[in-house]
Amino acid sequence: MRRNEIITLLQGGSDASLFEMARAQRVASFGEEIYLRGIVEFSSHCRCRCNYCGLRAPNDQIHRYRLTPSEILSAVDELAALGLATVVLQGGEDPFYDMASVGDIVSQVKRDHDIAVTLSLGERGSDAFAHWRACGADRYLLKMETMNEALYGQFRPGCDFHRRLAGVRTLQTLGYETGSGIITGLPGMTLETLADDILAITALKLDMISAGPFVPHHQTPFGTQAGGDPRIALRTMAILRLLNPTANIPATSALEIVEKEGRRQGIDAGANVLMFSVTPESVRKNYAIYPGKNQETQSAAHTITNARALIRGMGLIPSTSRGGVKVDRG
Numbered sequence: 001m002r003r004n005e006i007i008t009l010l011q012g013g014s015d016a017s018l019f020e021m022a023r024a025q026r027v028a029s030f031g032e033e034i035y036l037r038g039i040v041e042f043s044s045h046c047r048c049r050c051n052y053c054g055l056r057a058p059n060d061q062i063h064r065y066r067l068t069p070s071e072i073l074s075a076v077d078e079l080a081a082l083g084l085a086t087v088v089l090q091g092g093e094d095p096f097y098d099m100a101s102v103g104d105i106v107s108q109v110k111r112d113h114d115i116a117v118t119l120s121l122g123e124r125g126s127d128a129f130a131h132w133r134a135c136g137a138d139r140y141l142l143k144m145e146t147m148n149e150a151l152y153g154q155f156r157p158g159c160d161f162h163r164r165l166a167g168v169r170t171l172q173t174l175g176y177e178t179g180s181g182i183i184t185g186l187p188g189m190t191l192e193t194l195a196d197d198i199l200a201i202t203a204l205k206l207d208m209i210s211a212g213p214f215v216p217h218h219q220t221p222f223g224t225q226a227g228g229d230p231r232i233a234l235r236t237m238a239i240l241r242l243l244n245p246t247a248n249i250p251a252t253s254a255l256e257i258v259e260k261e262g263r264r265q266g267i268d269a270g271a272n273v274l275m276f277s278v279t280p281e282s283v284r285k286n287y288a289i290y291p292g293k294n295q296e297t298q299s300a301a302h303t304i305t306n307a308r309a310l311i312r313g314m315g316l317i318p319s320t321s322r323g324g325v326k327v328d329r330g
Ligand code: SAM
Pocket: 046, 052, 053, 054, 055, 090, 091, 092, 093, 120, 121, 122, 123, 141, 142, 143, 145, 182, 183, 212, 213, 214, 215, 216, 217, 254, 289, 290
């Protein structure tokens, strides 16, 4: 697909046929199955200063928490008992959880359960990535957020575009199923830069790709900016599905927040993965990346039951498999 075609699709006007093609590609790649993942958000401490994120280090208005290793492992036990075959261990860039301690947790999860482990802990050294892989981690999510170097510098002060990109490549080299992605509608993005992002993310030949809308957080420098348009996020997902037929693409929780029935619409636009927080209810709402995040007060069991009902209600199958994908990078 050419840049101009992508821009035309992002403008709308052919949403019905775009989403229909994306759904057909999802079915061709995954059949009727939708994968469910449970996320344990185990630390809200972060050393970074991303201008869009409520967990940024300078934000002293949020309650920070850190789960203990045994609390993390209990949450994983619960998720496995609910029949989920993947745990995503996510957090801010929190040096407290270092190479050794994260490695120990990954090893213990792999000893206790036959499930896939995805890590999403930001930029860490190649030695840590390699150690965690050796401990059994299967996947890693490291979103670029944008592939535009100038915009990246505006969004993530103090971070280096090329270092993050090198991190994605290192993860691929280490044999992780590797995920990255973009936030749509951040300040300064245009349909043109988004089309470039879509093409550049596709060129990385990723196993997992996420595209979710920007949700402004009032305690951040971008707090008064407009949020991302959910229609553009959905079009981005659908185009990514067509360009990356076998990649795992989630319907993000950010989409659910900015759009009624966002997860359902995400599946209708070609997503094949739903992710839910199974972080203990006592701290879950404090993982305040953006307003509305993790405000569900129901138990993980209740959330997962509802998710399965949503999937079945769409005539699809809530999958019990790990749902791994290894894209051929030639
Ligand atoms: N700290 C790790 C990192 O940044 O890679 C992982 C956790 S971070 C909270 C997970 C993702 O949340 C980020 O990659 C970013 O895409 C998303 N995020 C953060 N703030 C957001 C916002 N205001 N709107 C939409 N997505 C946001």
